[in-house]
Amino acid sequence: MSSTFRKVFSILALLTSTLSAAAQEPAFRVLAFFTGKSDLAHISFVEESYAWFQQAAKQENFVYDTTRNWDDMRPEVLATYQVVVFLDTRPEKPAQREAFRQYMENGGAWLGFHFSAFALTPSAFPQNWDWYHNTFLGSGEYGSNTWRPTSAFLKVDDTRHPVVQGLPAIIKASPNEWYRWKNDLRKNPDIDVLLSVDSSSFPLGTGPKQHEIWHSGDYPVVWTNKKFRMLYVNMGHNDMDYGGTNSTLSYTFGNPEQDRLILHALRWLGAKW
Template sequence: MKYLILLFFAGLSIGFSQTKKKPDFNVVGFYTGINDRAHVSFVHEANKWLAKMAQEHNFTYDSTNNWDNLNAKFLAKYQVVLFLDTRPEKLEQRQAFQKYMEHGGGFIGFHFAAFAMNDTDYPQNWDWYHNTFLGSGQYVSNTWKPTSAILKVAQQHPAVKSLPKTFASAPNEWYRWEKDLKSNADIKILVSIDPSSFPLGTGPKQHEIWHEGYYPVVWTNTKYRMLYVNMGHNDIDYDGGTNKELSLTFNNSTQSQLILNALLWLGGY
């Protein structure tokens, strides 16, 4: 009986220590979550999926739509920052983020987080972020409607570890950029659109259908601990007028593994 009691308390002690295990790292996602039903859908989906991954892989995940939290005191709590849909607009927020990245912070930006186009609500007025950090410059055009593409792993990196050489993505609106990322020595392209995807997009406008070209969709700037992922636009029933979700980004297991790999890499695991 004494032996059984000791085993019982030993089991309680092990269980208690496991539940109290210190998180390996902390992640925070910034978002706006207002404009474009497809982006809002992705934000809600991402917040749920990231919280689930945090529980399963022993990191913490917080989210905020208060971009004023982009300051040194707040960021000091986190090893990884995510931009889920937009970017900071205030000078002090931008300066805090740049300093965070220049001092070793981790970052993943999704889809619209890289958007910049003059004469819109998101003009190209942040040179360091769009030209130096992301390396992409302004947005130029996109495919339409949101369509699955065959993606090709371009080179080895922890974010694409164990991924197949090619895989089908979740439906997405794909972006084309002003800058040629291949010519930037600091940029390492990890995933691009495979030529077998063409024609990509359904229109109705002809320029929304791509028939050829080289399009990076996941890359890192080797001077920073960062990743940009072009995915982040769910398919929505705009034509039918219901605005229902027709696809979800994280329903794609291979694509989700890429993002989880990136989080663990940035978290140091």
């Protein structure tokens, strides 16, 4: 083997090794927190989410880890992840909350689903964290909800945002329990509403209580706070056969447009875009 050939061979081997290492290096790392105890619908969503996120991780080359130990919400753990997900609840201990606040204020990214924004005083989840519910989410306390979980048509409010690119002007969401909030998100200059309930959805909900059926109004569903790298989506409450078989009657994932929304959110939050 000539000297020149050996040099070329060595360069090619080094290049191949470098490219191989780059291909194996994950684009970003995601840590999802969950509790999985408060409601059959939320438990169903958490269980469903695992397979979907694992498939998305393979497709998008990111690491997806989960934990129900909220004491993992500490600086040394969070520092190893680019994106944190709240699947159903929120941290409750002061040290956990402070670690999350510092993580977000120092450039971390967050994706929250449905019940992760819930707060109602008095309840098992009181509004006792002003930074999270008012400053960060902007929504304040829970106001009311629709029932039963039903599908809704959602309109895209901000067509320029990366998360909604490729979506039609109106999408049909999977069945869900839709929330109303006490704060008017439209009046908060830090909040960018990406999707909200379209008027074609009304009446939304089936009752049996009349106040659980919405006939009009403005209901933001997906939004971001421009001061943070975050996204909240109200989806995450599957329809269940409560009092019967307790089986799942509808699923959050498997809806192509809704799946695309969440996938775009992960790309954006993981700084892949």
